[in-house]
Amino acid sequence: MKILVMAAGSHGDVAPYTGLGAHLRAAGHEVALAAPETFGGLVAESGLDFRPLPVDPRGSADGGTDGTADGGTDGTADGTADGGRRDGAGGGSLLRKAAAFIDRLGDGLADAAAPGADLLLLSATTAPLGWHLAEAMGVPSLGAYLQPTLPTGEFPPVVGGTRSLGRWGNRAAGAVGQRVVDRLHAGAARRLRGRLGLPPLAQGAQRRARERGDWRVLHGFSPLLVPRPADWRGGLEVVGTWWPYVAPDYRLPPGVEDFLRAGPPPVFVGFGSMAGGDGERLGALAAEALRRAGVRGVVQAGWAGLAVDGDDVLTVGEVPHARLFPRMAAAVHHAGAGTSAAALRAGVPSVPVPVAADQPFWAARLARIGASTGPVPFRELTAERLAEEIRRAVREPAFRARAEAAAGVLGREDGAARVAGVVAEQGR
Secondary structure (H helix, E strand, O other): OEEEEEOOOOHHHHHHHHHHHHHHHHOOOEEEEEEEHHHHHHHHHOOOEEEEEOOOOOOOOOOOOOOOOOOOOOOOOOOOOOOOOOOOOOHHHHHHHHHHHHHHHHHHHHHHHOOOOOEEEEOOOOHHHHHHHHHHHOOOEEEEEOOOOOOOOOOOOOOOOOOOOHHHHHHHHHHHHHHHHHHHHHHHHHHHHHHHOOOOOOHHHHHHHHHHOOOOEEEOOOOOOOOOOOOOOOOEEEOOOOOOOOOOOOOOOHHHHHHHHOOOOOEEEOOOOOOOOOHHHHHHHHHHHHHHHOOOEEEEOOOOOOOOOOOOEEEEOOOOHHHHHHHOOEEEEOOOHHHHHHHHHHOOOEEEOOOOOOHHHHHHHHHHOOOEOOOOOHHHOOHHHHHHHHHHHHHOHHHHHHHHHHHHHHHOOOHHHHHHHHHHHHOO
């Protein structure tokens, strides 16, 4: 079967699909992954065909954005991390950026689909436009989501904070969020349908038709963190995490291996695709926190460009968490879905520092199962507070015990195999 996986966003929004795609390829399918142009190397390393999308996940002066979160930060004189923006950009500006991103995405997805496919696997970001492509191509599609975005009474929308509004309020807020997504995609969907020769159809009507047909969505996270909500409609499943592809013969760079062997397990510090342009200040904050905590550290540069010098601290680039995290004493991170799962899989306690979007949700889920300290909101981050949480994560054995117990659960799950089973059903 020819399978086209479509994903757009930051590294964490794309990398899990490389592992999922590699598993499907090993099962005998021909798999292509459509993703932003910047991830061509990442996709090629996994052995998948790459179909580039003309969008910039880092954002650009012409309005490009990943449509999920803005990593811009504002340094303050007292050394406190602050997620506020100096340019005064508010919700309206972010919505305009998201709309511009979606406009470019529509044509990119159509171009990526032009070579054809027997099945579309659509991320949450690409599904609203991917539905129209599947209709025009006359092929089935499946949702392959990394977050629980569908309305439920059990928790509020994952990008709306962690405070529950009650069962009715949570569902109502989720429904409002869906209508906002419909409006954001309305123009791009109209133009896409015209390009594809399809009759007019409102975006909301397309979504509701999928819901009435119990359109199947497979969620790539562990039910340990988010059990399937009891009030979800049929067709929505939680199958387990999809791990980014790592070559079987991959070895850590010699400099990293030498550092790890030179002393006790260090503490990882990284913010992924968050805090762009704030690397110098965050690097200094991280170095001071590690020094105060009395631990060695491995700092990942990420999109912020963190750089820390010192005998007890090593700065690294893109190193697979699957290989690095098992060697850590704890992990300080932005609580993205993939990084949170990687820390659990490695059995190491987390110190979550959520920045934006769905990160407070995942930070709260880590704390809920006892595998992390309490979340430290990015706006409230100081070297002193971070040092205190690092000391707790490293010295209080309960955190590691619960993280290791979670690792045992995740180790028995096989989310990619679950997806392969559903794909096999589609081919019958």
